[in-house]
């Protein structure tokens with residue numbers, strides 16, 4: 001496989017329920033990672049342009065789900081499943097989705113914007 005132009009590291013860290021800090025997996029990162037991999041493959045970008053990789057905590061938990069884009073050196077934050085097509089379109093056009101790029105203040109919890117709410121927990125199946 002050739003070296004890709006970009007590697008997108010998707011934080012899949014999951015903390016136990018009840019930990020106040022929360023985690024990207026609790027906010028839906030696992031589905032986002034899968035959706036991103038599929039979208040890159042469907043657009044023909046996965047073999048040359050960009051590879052989605054799983055990552056542990058990127059230390060911007062309050063702004064997750066988070067994706068670090070390397071070697072460019074910027075982070076997407078508060079990513080939702082609805083954002084994936086726009087992210088992939090931007091990769092194909094060699095640009096970034098500015099509204100999702102974390103500003104410097106989001107790298108410090110005390111100055112970061114509000115986190116995304118955790119998705120609602122699914123009720124257990126009825127017996």
Ligand code: FES
Nearest residue numbers: 011024057058061
């Ligand atoms: S849990 Fe995802 S950045 Fe920390």
